[in-house]
Amino acid sequence: xxxxxxxxxxxxxxxxxxxxxxxxxxxxxxxxxxxxxxxxxxxxxxxxxxxxxxxxxxxxxxxxxxxxxxxxxxxxxxxxxxxxxxxxxxxxxxxxxxxxxxxxxxxxxxxxxxxxxxxxxxxxxxxxxxxxxxxxxxxxxxxxxxxxxxxxxxxxxxxxxxxxxxxxxxxxxxxxxxxxxxxxxxxxxxxxxxxxxxxxxxxxxxxxxxxxxxxxxxxxxxxxxxxxxxxxxxxxxxxxxxxxxxxxxxxxxxxxxxxxxxxxxxxxxxxxxxxxxxxxxxxxxxxxxxxxxxxxxxxxxxxxxxxxxxxxxxxxxxxxxx
Numbered sequence: 001x002x003x004x005x006x007x008x009x010x011x012x013x014x015x016x017x018x019x020x021x022x023x024x025x026x027x028x029x030x031x032x033x034x035x036x037x038x039x040x041x042x043x044x045x046x047x048x049x050x051x052x053x054x055x056x057x058x059x060x061x062x063x064x065x066x067x068x069x070x071x072x073x074x075x076x077x078x079x080x081x082x083x084x085x086x087x088x089x090x091x092x093x094x095x096x097x098x099x100x101x102x103x104x105x106x107x108x109x110x111x112x113x114x115x116x117x118x119x120x121x122x123x124x125x126x127x128x129x130x131x132x133x134x135x136x137x138x139x140x141x142x143x144x145x146x147x148x149x150x151x152x153x154x155x156x157x158x159x160x161x162x163x164x165x166x167x168x169x170x171x172x173x174x175x176x177x178x179x180x181x182x183x184x185x186x187x188x189x190x191x192x193x194x195x196x197x198x199x200x201x202x203x204x205x206x207x208x209x210x211x212x213x214x215x216x217x218x219x220x221x222x223x224x225x226x227x228x229x230x231x232x233x234x235x236x237x238x239x240x241x242x243x244x245x246x247x248x249x250x251x252x253x254x255x256x257x258x259x260x261x262x263x264x265x266x267x268x269x270x271x272x273x274x275x276x277x278x279x280x281x282x283x284x285x286x287x288x289x290x291x292x293x294x295x296x297x298x299x300x301x302x303x304x305x306x307x308x309x310x311x312x313x314x315x316x317x318x319x320x321x322x
Contacts (some may be wrong), residue, residue, distance in 0.1 A: 003093035007056045009049035012310075013304035015059075017094075022095040024153050025071035028089050029097050032083060036116035036296075037091045038062035039318040041213075041236055047306065050237070058089020060320075062113075063098075064106060064116035074100050082106040084277075086119035086263065092302055094322040101270055104277045111286035117152070117291050117317040120263065122280040123273075124235065125153040127266035129161060132259060133209040133231045137162025142210045142225050143197060144218050145238065146183055147174035147315045152292055154211060155181040160288065166201060168194055168218075170312060177292070177315050178240065195224035206230060206254075216240035228254035235261055238312075292316030 004015050027032045043059045045051040051061075064084035067077055077083075107114040129135045136244035141158055145151045145274045146167025158165050159182035167183035169175045173223060175186045185201050187194045198207060206227035212218055213236030222232055234242055242260075250256040267273040283289035294316040297305040301320075308314050 001094040002299055003058050003090065004060075005056050005058055006047055007049060009055070009199065010304040012047070014047060015236065015302045015306065017300050017302075020093075021284040023090060023097050025069050025074075025097055026099040027031065028068045028074065028101070029071040029099055030074060030077060030083070030100055030103065031069040031086070032063065032065040032085075032096050033061045033073075034091065034094055035065040035112040036063065036094050037299075037320040037322065038086075038311055039297075039320055040119055040120050041238055041309065042120075043092075044306055044310055045237070050241070052216070058090040058092050058096075060093070061088055061115060062086045062120045063088055063091040063096055064112040064119070065096075072095065077103070078109060082112060082115075084112070084115040084119050086123060086267075092299065092322075094299075102273065104273065106240045107285060109279055111283050112308075113293065113319060114284055114291050115281075116319060117293055118168040118280050118284070118289075119277070122153055122289075122291075123267060123276045124150050124263055125157050126261065126280060127261065128154060128211055128233060128235065129157050130143075131266055132209075132233055132235075133140045135161050135209065138164075139208040140164040140166065140202060140224070142207045142212075143167045144189070144210070144212045144214045144222070145169070146178035146186070147182070148213065149314075149317045150213055150236075152177060152181045153289065155183050156289055158182075166198060166207065174315055175184060181225075181290070183219065189218065189221075193221070194218075195221045198225040209233060214237055214238045215242055217287075218314075219243070223249070223253050223256060226254065226256055229256065230254070231257040231259065233259055233299050238299075256319075258312050293321050294318055296321050
């Protein structure tokens with residue numbers, strides 16, 4: 001089969017297309033004939049070595065397809081089942097492995113490319129608004145990168161709850177997408193001081209919660225956008241990791257709360273995984289949740305896909321197709 005290998009961490013050029021033997025599923029695993037792979041920032045963190053994996057490796061945790069082979073002890077699944085996961089391994093390939101406890105069935109009304117597009121980003125948006133800071137009707141949230149993969153889903157979910165959404169974007173085209181998803185206000189955070197604008201839009205109060213996937217460049221401004229006892233949710237490092245933080249900073253800015261969540265802790269049980277994906281697939285099937293797939297790349301063009309994502313050229317979801 002064809003697959004992408006990383007033999008040394010570095011830039012997008014380290015993503016090399018190779019021909020290798022398909023992996024054999026171990027106990028409790030299935031092998032998936034991959035239909036679509038979701039591109040995520042965590043893939044770039046693995047590639048650069050920010051999040052370390054043993055070398056060499058094939059990146060890719062999020063994919064959808066059909067079961068091709070079952071490992072020892074696997075029950076309840078059959079060859080040909082339509083499935084998706086955000087916790088697989090070796091996803092940048094024609095065949096990849098997934099643990100059955102992290103596998104979900106994809107209903108007929110959801111296309112496999114849609115499933116690949118929402119497993120990680122959709123469940124991230126879901127846990128952010130339902131669990132990390134359970135957003136309530138009438139509250140106001142600030143969503144950075146509101147036209148990104150998580151951002152567009154997060155805006156829609158927040159609006160469905162009844163919250164007011166202030167989104168930040170970098171271009172007019174992205175602003176149109178954020179507004180189309182339901183954002184009440186849009187700020188161009190690359191050209192205007194967004195904390196000041198947030199204060200103006202909230203009559204000086206600040207927002208109840210900031211959902212920040214950007215990281216280093218928005219960190220201080222995000223803290224300055226919060227109301228007293230508001231919550232700062234930093235869940236990504238698109239511009240680089242947040243620097244070390246003194247707890248006294250949180251005190252001086254209004255007794256703020258700070259959390260750095262990750263998806264694994266919010267799908268720790270099979271019940272939670274089923275709840276989150278069940279909601280998301282039902283919303284897609286009913287047309288309540290719109291999944292924007294910005295573009296797709298061939299497996300051989302994985303490096304170009306990474307460059308586009310890191311260059312902030314994309315809106316919505318990017319897929320890689322084997």
